Amino acid sequence: MAPPAIIAPSILSADFGALGKACSDTIGQGADWLHVDIMDGHFVPNMTFGAPVVTMIRPHVDRPKEAFGKGTFDCHMMIAEPKKWVKDFKKAGCDLYCFHYEAAISSTAAETPEGHSDQETSPKELIKYIHDQGLRAGIAIKPKTPVDVLYEILDNPNKEEVPDMALVMTVEPGFGGQKFMPDMMPKVEALRKRYPELNIEVDGGLGEKTIDTAADAGANVIVAGSAVFGAKDPSHVIKLLREAVEKRR
Numbered sequence: 001m002a003p004p005a006i007i008a009p010s011i012l013s014a015d016f017g018a019l020g021k022a023c024s025d026t027i028g029q030g031a032d033w034l035h036v037d038i039m040d041g042h043f044v045p046n047m048t049f050g051a052p053v054v055t056m057i058r059p060h061v062d063r064p065k066e067a068f069g070k071g072t073f074d075c076h077m078m079i080a081e082p083k084k085w086v087k088d089f090k091k092a093g094c095d096l097y098c099f100h101y102e103a104a105i106s107s108t109a110a111e112t113p114e115g116h117s118d119q120e121t122s123p124k125e126l127i128k129y130i131h132d133q134g135l136r137a138g139i140a141i142k143p144k145t146p147v148d149v150l151y152e153i154l155d156n157p158n159k160e161e162v163p164d165m166a167l168v169m170t171v172e173p174g175f176g177g178q179k180f181m182p183d184m185m186p187k188v189e190a191l192r193k194r195y196p197e198l199n200i201e202v203d204g205g206l207g208e209k210t211i212d213t214a215a216d217a218g219a220n221v222i223v224a225g226s227a228v229f230g231a232k233d234p235s236h237v238i239k240l241l242r243e244a245v246e247k248r249r
C-alpha cells in the first residue's frame, strides 16, 4: 500500500512579515509538514532565505516526534551547492533535506584530477552525508529531467545512500503560483509502480482542481503554496487535499 497522505503547505506563499505565526497557524489548520523553499538566485532565478530564518521560525512549530511526523520541516534546497549547507540547516531545525539531482550532478562534473573538493559529491554520497548528519534525505527532479535518473539511486542496496523521498517538480522551480504540469504525471506513475512504499512528493500548482490528477498518479506528499495560503479557509483546502490522496490508497 502507498504511504499515507502528507500535506505540506509551501511557506513561500505565506506572509514573510509574520512567518513564525503563519507556520504555527498552518500546522494548527491541519498541515502535516511545512515545505520550506530555499532559493539561492543561482540554481533558480529567485532568492528566498537561508538557515537563520529557519532558526527563527523553528520554535513556532513543535519538532516532529517521529520521522516524517507532524511538524516536519521539509527543506527544498533549490541551490547550486547542496552539500555546503547541510550542517547549517540541520542546526537550524531542518528535518528533511531535499536537494536537486541536477545541482548534485553538476557539482560532480566539476571534479578535478586531484580528487573531490569538499563541495563535489555524487547524489548517493550526498544522501549518505545527509543521513550521517541525522537528517532524512530527499531528491528532487526538475520538469526536464527524466525520471529514470532516479532508478539507479533508488535501487542501491546500500540503504544509507538511498533517499527517503523523491520530489517530482510539477512546475519549473523558482516561483509560487504557476500552472500545474500534468505531463509530469507519467514520472509519478512510474515511480509509484516501481516503488510502492516510496514517499513521492509533487510540488507546484497543486490545489482543488489538480489534486485528483496527482493523487491518481500515486503522489502522497502534496506541496501547496498559493492554494493553502491564498484560501479563505485553509483548513478546508488541507482536508480536501488529504482526502483526495487517502481515497486512492
Ligand SMILES: O=C(CO)[C@@H](O)[C@H](O)COP(=O)(O)O
Residues within 6 Å of the ligand: 010, 012, 013, 035, 037, 076, 171, 172, 173, 174, 175, 176, 177, 178, 203, 204, 205, 206, 223, 224, 225, 226, 227
Ligand atoms: O518550489 C516551489 C516553486 O519553486 C513551490 O514550493 C511553490 O512554492 C509552490 O507554490 P504553488 O504552486 O503551490 O503556489
